[in-house]
Every structure is written in C-alpha cells, then in structure tokens.
Amino acid sequence: MSTFSRVIELPEPRNDESRKIIHIDMDAFFSSVEERERPSLRGKPVIIAKHPRKTGGKGIVSTANYIARQYGVRSAMSAYEAYQRCPEGIFIEGNYAAYQKASAQIQSIMKRYTDMIEPMSIDEAYLDVTENKHACCATQIAQHIQRAIWRELQLSSSAGVSYNKFLAKIASDMKKPSGLTVVPPTKAMAFIHSLKVEKFPGVGPKTAAKMHDLHIYTGADLYAMEQLDLIYHFGKAGVTYYRRVRGIDHRPVCIHRERQSVGKEHTYPRALVAEGEVREALKKLCQEVHVALGRVRKKGKTVVLKVRYRSFETYTKRVSVAEGMDDKLLMFRYVCELWEEIGQLSEGVRLLGVTVTNLMCVEEEPLSLFSCLSHMRA
Template sequence: MLIFPLLNDTSRKIIHIDMDAFFAAVEIRDNPRLKGKPVIIGSDPRKTGGRGVVATCSYEARAFGIHSAMSSKEAYQRCPQAIFIPGNYEKYLKVGQQIREIFLRYTDLIEPMSIDEAYLDVTENKLGIRSAVKIARLIQNDIWQELHLTASAGVSYNKFLAKMASDFQKPQGLTVILPDHAEDFLKQMDVAKFHGVGRKTVEKLHSMNVFTGADLQKIPETTLIDHFGRLGFDLYRKARGIHNSAVKPNRIRKSIGKEKTYGKLLRLEEDIKKELTLLSNKVALNLQKHKKSGKIIILKIRYADFSTITKRRTLKEVTQNTDDIAQTAIQLYESLVEKDKAIRLLGVTVTGF
C-alpha cells in the first residue's frame, strides 16, 4: 500500500563531480617525489604525541586500509612508512576555486557539497550541449589539462543517483545511470552505500534483514515511515531512484550549527549540559561530513520569556571535535549570570572556518 504518490522527475540532467583524494592529489602534483607513495594529509602522530586525524590520503595509503577520519595513530600503525603532510587549506581552497571556475563555463547551477565535491544541473547549460555525459567528460578533461588533477563523475537525472554514480567507480570514473536502469542499479547496491543513510540507520536496516537495495525495495512504505519517519519516506523513494531535490547554487557554508526547541522547558543544569553535549556531537559530525573545522564556538540560549542571548568564544586552533565543542559550549553556559532561568531553546554553532 502506498500512502503518498510517487512523483519521479526524470527530466533533469545532473552531474556530481568528486575530486579523487583531493588534498593528497594536490600535494603529490606539487611535489612529484610523493608520486606512487602512501601520502596522508594529517598531522604526524610521532610529532603530536599520537593526536590528529587523517583528512584524506592517496590511493596507495588506502591500500593499507587507511581512510579519512581515521586517527593518525591508527594510520601510522597500519603503514609506518606513510608520509604525513599537514594540510595546506589555503592552497586547497584556491584550487577549489579554480575547479569552480571550470564548472561555471558550463552552468551557474552549482551546489558545492564540500571543497572537493559539487552537484551541477546542466539541463540547460551555457554551451547548449544536449548530452550531460559529454559535459561530464569535458569537465574531467578541463580539470586534468589545466589543473593536473583527476575527478570522478556521476551522471543521472537526480542528485542522489548522480552521487551514487560518482562513488561507483573511483578514481577517474564516469558512471551514468539512466531512468530505465536506476532500479536495477540500486538493487545490487549495499544499503550502507546509499547516500544519506547513516551508520545507525544501516544497523537498523540490517536488523530488519535489509542489506541491499533489492531488500529495501521490498519493504512497504508504511513500515519504513513507522521505523524511520521522514527518512523512511525518503528511503522508500531513493530505493526506486526517486529524489526530486533541486540543485541549490552557492551554498558555501560559513557556519555549521544545530539548535533545538524544548517543548518541556529545561531547568536543571545537568539536563542543559547533557543537551549541549548532544548538540555539540551533532555539529561535530556535520563538520566532519562537510570537511570543515572552525575556531569560533557560539552558544545560543532562548529563555522561557523569549529573550535570547548568544555568547561566543574563539579557540586557539580550528576544531571539528565533539569534546572541544561541547567543553566550550558548557564553559560559555557556565559563564552566564542567570543560570536559574528556564530555557526554551539551545543552539551550538561553529564558525570561523
């Protein structure tokens, strides 16, 4: 039984471009001696006493099971001969801008997801090219010829499928998913690889005996909505290649934050600190997802009488770490004069990227 109608817009031409091992590729390009070696962008655990995480790494390092967000310490244990390079983010931003200029030759409808990833809507494009596959190839070629870097591309009729397609074959891949093939493509796909499906959702799906797209296609919409709410609604559609969200241009994030309104007002210091930790954790995950780090932490509080205050603190270094953010948010809360007023809303934001 279907509760909501299935509207599938297959008229658009969407490309997802994802640079291959971006930070590492830029470093290798600029220092040919690194070529063919396991290169890790992240602080060297031997110099930081084991701290730090892998921002990205070359494919040679990936062969040792190293991946982004892994601790530098573990990466070192897996591959002691790896070359650790501290990130030069200003340089990567500059290259990111050059990539964007290439995109702009084809379309203004660009939605950057992070410094090395973007969706492009080329349904109507500046060069009047009908084939989105041809545009994807031209973009890959421009990036290679002009910047000496490689990108993977996915082409389809919506963002979800374009993203799944660009992930399908890396590096230097070009994968196309046509409307008639979307369901089959998704059938063989591991649900853990569905874009937008987090680890907890995957665990829950596994407990429902859902491991592949084909398994997911068999679950009724009502069941998915019962278990996952709005996400279940989306999952039912994504399993069928339906995802109508538009490419939203120029969404370069300047801050990442999370706020929550409490139906039951918060009064106890203990509860408030717990909520601040939860919010900080969500912000940290989002920062990590978007490969952002910031040094300014902002706490927002709205009291029962709707008066609202914000407090901010600048850290010495940028962070995307839950503990750093939570500790700072709690310190900001502790610095407040009026701690006995009931709270209606809490917000934690990180900016200063």
Template sequence: MKPVRRIIHIDMDAFYASVEQRDAPELRGRPVAVGRSQERGVVAAASYEARKFGVRSAMPSVVAQRKCPELIFVPPRFEVYRAVSAQIHAVFARYTPLIQPLSLDEAYLDVTDPLLPRPSATAIAQEIRAAIHAETGLTASAGVSYNKFLAKLASDYRKPNGQFVIPPGAGEAFVADLPVSSFHGIGPATAARMNALGIYTGADLRTQTLDILVRHFGKAATFYYGIARGEDPRPVEPHRPRKSIGKETTYERDLRRDDELYPALTTLAQSVWHACSKRHTSGRTVTLKLRYVNFQQLTRSHSFTDPIPSATALEETAHFLLRPLLPLSRPVRLLGTTVSSLTSTEESPATEQLSLLSHL
C-alpha cells in the same frame, strides 16, 4: 512534459593528498596522509597508495602508521585547497549556474539547460574533467544521471579518474543489488537498523511499504522509499543555506581537570562566535561535543527561542552543557562546540542584553 533532468556529480580523486603529490613530485606514487603524525593526530585525507593499506580519512594517525609503516604525513594547507577548489568551481560555472557544492572537492551540477550547447550531460562531464586536469593537474571522477542520488552513486563506480552514466529508467535496477550501506543518506547506524529488519540491499528496501518505513525511520522514510526505486526529486540548490557553524580541537595532551576544560571550551566558543559574526548569523541551538581518551563520544545540546546574542552567551551555554559531565569519568581528548538552527542577524537582530542562562 518536463524535460528529463541531467545531473552531474563531480568528485575530486583523493583531493588533499593529490594536491600535495602534485606540488611535491617526490611524493608521487608513495603512500601519503594529510594530517599530523603525532599521537593525537587524525588523517584528513589519504592518497590511493595509502588506501591500499587500509588508511582512511578520520583514522587516528597512530593506527594509520601501524597499517602502513611507510606512510608519509604532510601537514594540511587549507588555503591551497581552497584556491584549487575555486579554480575547479570556475570550470563548473562555464557550463551551468546551477552548482551545489558539498565540500571543497565535490559538487552537483544541473546541466538540463547548459550555458554551452553540448549533445549530452556525458559530453559535458568529459569536458569538465579534461579542463580540471589541464588547469590544475588533478583528476576528477564523475557520475551522470537523472537525479542527485544516482549521480553520486555513479561517481563512485569508476573511481579514480573515471566516469559512469545511469540513464533514465535504469535507476531502479541499478540500486537493486547494492548494499544499503553504500547509499548516500544512509549512515552506518541507519544501515545497521535496516539490516536488523532484514533490509540489506536496494531490492530489500523496495519491498517495504511506506507505512513500515515511516514507523521505523520517521520523516526520512519518504526519501528511502524513493531511492529504492531510483527516484530523488531534490533539486540542485546553488544557494543552499548553511545548517551549522562549529569548531572542534583534538588536544595534544588529555584534558583532565575543570580548570583545563572550561578555558578550552571558552576558546572554542569565541572561535565559533567569530565565524558567526563574519557571516552575520547566529543560531538557536548550541551543541557540545566531547570525546574521551577511549574514543567514546558524547554530545549535549540546548535550544532557545531566540538566537544566541553574544560570545559571552555562547560561552555560558557551552559551560552549562559541560557542567553535568563533571567530574570526568575519564580524560578528554577532543572538545567541540557548534551553533545550529541558524538565522541572519541582519534580518532579526538579537537582544544584546539577553542572559541566556536565565532560560537554561
């Protein structure tokens, strides 16, 4: 008989903002937003003091300032956040090699068979949180359960600086009263579609047959069917392959003309290709992201049989995707380019002379 899995989800509390408050004592206890205060700025992270006013990550800076006039903006220092994240992951590695990072400040750990003998996953989570605080001065929240879905739900339950356990057999009852909009893996659009079908809670979701869910949600149906019952067989994946590489920029001044858009897109494509080259990877799908000044957003994609072979080919494809959107119906505030369906260029080298435009 298989042992019951012991999964911990660690989530740092307001990570970027907490690092800034740690390093600048005058910011402690004050509403802080990591980001730029300019008209085109976006909040990357907000302290808990700022969140009380409704300030959230991804919010336009002008909106955040309106909600909290006393808000203090601090420019991001990603090199510092990466260094602190490395410290935190070194703590994780003392207990298990099975670590699946989700971002700089969040990870799953499988401690079913830990490196250090401890009586429970709960005890391990407590030790990890104490070590993180002692070594970085920052607080973390933890969720402990028998699968990833429940562990992530649990880590949100006692935030900030808290810990919660969902023991074996308790998952189905725990999710029954929760809104589906709070489930990791169900985004706002999917939650709205579920609500339209009369599915508002975990209990509502559990009443749906797998056939009905497949009809409405396709291949995601099996996951939804399982989590409504507190089930999630997904393993913790220490070496989960990256799915995409992208770059986007919000511009200080609206882009209005072709001779502004094309050079901007070329710069983005070159940056993405540089990132791909460093990782010895390329991809078969190119996606263009465009956000107008009124925040309406469009994405356009094209996939190829072979991986993108060069920076020039990536630029040409990005320009090809932009062309049907011209002339602009309104000014553009953000552009982005992403390469996905990634593959190693070391394993399957691309044909350098391939002109992708001939396939478009």
C-alpha cells in the same frame, strides 16, 4: 499487505526524469593537491595529518591517498593507528589555503558549462546541465570537465551523471579514481536494486545494521518494503528511503547555499585556568554545535576553534577532513587536537568558540505526515 497499509495509505510519489544532473567529486582531494605540488610524493602513501611521533601519538587523519588506503588508512582514524597500519606513510599537516584555491579553480571550469552549480563542500559539487552553455549532452559535459580539471590543474576527479542528485552522487563513487558512471532512466531501477544498502546516502553503520535485522541487504530488498513499514522502523527517513529506492529525488540544484557555517561560542565570567575546565567547556560547545547542525540537516568538513585570553588576544585554528562531520565525539576529538596546538592555560581563557564550516547537506527529506503517524512507533 502491510499491517500499517491497512490503516492508512500514502499516495505514491511521482518521478521526474527530465533533468540532467552531474555530480563531480574530486579524488583524494587534499592529498592530490599535495602530490601535485610535490611530485616526489607520487606513488607513495600520503596521509594528511601531523606525524604522531611529533605529537606524542595524538592527531587525526583528514584524508589519505589511494595508496595509503590500501593499508587500511581512512579519514577520521587516529594518526597513531594510521602510523601503525602504514609506518612508511608520508604524513603532511595540510595546506587549507591551497585546497581552497584549487576548489575555486575547479568551480571556474564548471562555470564554462553552466551557472547552475551547487558546491556541496570544498571538493564536490552538483551541476544541473538540463540547459547548458554548449548544448551538449550531460555525459559529454562531465567528460569535458574532468579533462579540463586534469589538463589545467593536474587533479583527477570522478563524475556521476543521471536525472537527479541521488543517483548522480552514487554514480560518482562507483569507479574511483578518475571514473565516469552514467545512469540513464532506463537503467536506474536495475542499478538501484543491485546496490548494497550501505551505498545509500544517509545509511550509516547503525542504520545498515538495523536494516540487516529486517533482512534488508540490497536495493531490491528495500524496494520490497511498504512505505509505512519503513516509516515505522526508521521514522521520517523511511520516506526518503522509499523514494530513493524508486529513483525519486526532486531536490533542485541550488545556486545559493543557505548557510556557510554553524558555530557556538561562550564568554566566561571567570577565566578558565584548568585543563579539565577547558575540555568540559569544549565538550559542551561541541554538543551545542551538533544539535544546531541537526536542526538545519547539515554536516561540515572543517572545524574551527576560537580561543580568547584574559589579555583579549584571540587565536583561531582549523582542521579539515575529507568526510562530512556531524558526529559530536569526532568533532570533540578534533577540537581537543586544535586546543593542544594553541591552548595556553597560563594566560587564562575568557572565550571559547567551536564552528563547523564547509557545510554539506545531510541526505534526508521532511515528512509532512510523520507527526500524524509518529504514535505508531510507540
């Protein structure tokens, strides 16, 4: 028995296997929309970013299609590194309006089957089909939606089906592209135990490294850990890991999202006219937005820069990425890239604003007893 388990015992959480949840995740969404609009791109490596030869080596990759990924190109990679890895890649700046339109069309298809839809971002959503409009099983509905999206929009998607959000999301990523993975309650534990810990939502490189130091490499290893030991090593996230590795996730599919964006802006009494001043101000704004995102446990796929000059002319510019963004340094890199596109120091900057939109939830649950137990980590 764990040392901490002898001090206090937490009640074992109960599971709910009665729901039918689908997670739909579009495959390389931005690049797929571009390939649909320009069929000549199909079969070629497509990278959503400005070509570094046009920007002096600057810029960041929003996403890349699966062919480009075979060269090692990934979201948030510098465009210059992407070019080095894949010099034959076709660089496209991207068309956010087209992506939004396609996203709305996809949601219209989903609504044929249920109104219980929670869009997590522009290219993914959860559906609760426990009760649905066609009295179909969840697997059939997922298949119908995938086929309709392909038939009507010529876009491919992957789907995961299970009894909660956690399992459905992991399942949707198992057989990309165009895959369908079903995890019924009877197979959930075997499925979870076979996963590498890196597959668990919320387990990034730093957390994975810490788990490895504790000899936790798979779901089976994580399952063997005591709940209070996980709290000791990982804080309140330890409770989430304890529940998830037991297939427990009670989060409902929420029809109404709480917030659409998180942003901060400052008006300056003296106009900023030096590059260093602007970049320092942008860094401070990114830090404030990062803190605000942490408070609401959100991350976003789109960052927006707002600039107002002494003349009161106001400009905005945005960039979207395939992965949710909650890293302040990455956010700052994107914001600086946007500044380089619309910034005019000679005009004198009176206001700067940074906003993250297209929000999605960070996989973490609150722990009511954490405040009582936090002294154990001292």
